[in-house]
Amino acid sequence: MRVTIKDVAKLANVAPSTVSRVIADSPRISERTKVKVREAMEQLGYHPNLNARSLANKSTQALGIVMPSATGKVLQNPFFPEVIRGISAKAYEEEYALYLTTGQTEEEIFEDVVKMVQGNRVDGIVLLYSRVDDQIMHYLYEKQFPFVVIGKPYKYTDDIHHVDNDNVKAALEVTDYLISLGHERIGFIAGTLDLVVTIDRLQGYERAMRLANLPYRNEYTIFQEFVQESGKNAVKKYLSLKEFPTALIVTDDIMALGVLAALHEMGIRVPQDVSVISFNNLMIADYTQPALSSVEVNIFDLGYEAANCLLQAIHHPQIAAKQITVNHEMILRQSCAPLQKND
Amino acid sequence: MRVTIKDVAKLANVAPSTVSRVIADSPRISERTKVKVREAMEQLGYHPNLNARSLANKSTQALGIVMPSATGKVLQNPFFPEVIRGISAKAYEEEYALYLTTGQTEEEIFEDVVKMVQGNRVDGIVLLYSRVDDQIMHYLYEKQFPFVVIGKPYKYTDDIHHVDNDNVKAALEVTDYLISLGHERIGFIAGTLDLVVTIDRLQGYERAMRLANLPYRNEYTIFQEFVQESGKNAVKKYLSLKEFPTALIVTDDIMALGVLAALHEMGIRVPQDVSVISFNNLMIADYTQPALSSVEVNIFDLGYEAANCLLQAIHHPQIAAKQITVNHEMILRQSCAPLQKND
DNA sequence: TTGTACGCGTTATCAA
């Protein structure tokens, strides 16, 4: 049988409630009994039953993590382990555990979340993505359950805790940078349009083009999933156009990897023939050939800040929704070059 | 206030215990009351409190996942999300949730595990690595707590559930393959020596060399962490030798990425000057230049089988320790070539 | 400063 608070109480010659107070380090217990009780705990190898505690407490000391529904290999993107590492770091500081959903489809994940929430498994939830009209976000919002979004909520933006980069600005800067190198035919390879991050970055790109009085061409914007194949596909589409872009903005390093591979295959040189710049600055960016210029978005910090924000929301339920912006920074490597005028 | 089993009972005009039986779909409850109770549950939006259930049940319907202590960027290796996806898939089938440790150092993680176990948070644990003399494994073993190791336990191998590839054989095959291409100076870039997987693969390599009557050179084996920098370092070390190897076996794709980058930088061509083959067949293997030959180890299956094994161990505590071997397969791409005799 | 008694929301045992 497992050792309970009662066993400790018996051994220490005190009441169970006293033991409970010692665990909570209540100030109204004498040092002497504290020592006595702690010795008994030590001796018996006592550990509190967290379920019993949760039940009495109505608090679980656990956070739920919701990943996007994983169609295919999206989750192999190192983005996710890295955010989770950030969340983990903060959670550890405050002695919170982490809970993962196991569903694959959107519907399954939704059920997982409901179970987590209504089943009292977690005190709060981190959403690792922000999609347009997301059922799960909507549910949490309606339920007024503590949660934080990594990314920017599409609706009720000001009423929902969220942590994000300034993606509009980041995309604008990236585009400006390419323009400053002399590029005018700039392609934009984005994620799927249901993700808010896609919408934001696209907006930054468009704005920069407009400000520079460059034409916005519909056929230069391509929406794809965050996997390598997407990069390949995008390159193929560009090849079918009359004019291939001279520079490409890719919204994820993993996709960019596919782009580089496809270009290499076609004998299109980077950066001589086409410049490429992407987002996230994953570790691989340093190891592609040529090394990939990429926007550092501080993934770890996104996770850390999200957890931080969520914990505050849990401790102070009435707090106003926070919007935290994590810094970004262009990391320039070898994949971009001034436009070569060779006509 | 949350809606409990009592509220449902009241609305349905039955006793709480009856509601409980309906939830468990007990066969000794009339269809009529079942329907009645279910309607009440529906109407009130009832969801069971999982903590209360766990308390009464002594079962949590949750599995714990223990990752290796993350010094630096090791966890950015897509290996981890992929195993977890496998575990997730099986866990979902049996309606188990997943718990993550949040500690960073080995000591912290150990505490996490103790808390998980003694705190009754999980019914079993998956260890995502196998290290020599691992404190956590030792603890679980002593405690007789249900757990499964992904990898091969160093001690008590036959007494511990584990899921692994046949790494000795895999490394032997890889080495044989290179030998068959005419290579004799074959370098081996391994993980750290405290990991059992390193020991096994090294053994396969050595055996193949011996069987082929090729000399085993100490300076050709390099131990490193599973990150890209390691690949770079390894190449540097080889360069300091009198004879650079003509082929390299790398025990992880991420390290191989670093190797390829370093070789490229040095102007050493792959596969003309040196052949490279590695392990894990991550998605990136397809997108390096040249595309990387790699051993598919079926990471997803490792996770899936581990969860499967663990769940059986949980349901049948007295079952004998299982050892499951997951298939591997060499995937040949462009990074290996016959030895060029150019002297 | 400490002990008593009850509640947290379930499941399980024993009657009916």
Add this chain to the structure above:
DNA sequence: TTGATAACGCGTACAA
């Protein structure tokens, strides 16, 4: 087939 009632292990008023 169903209903009381007692656990499960802990926290916390309230009392002492």
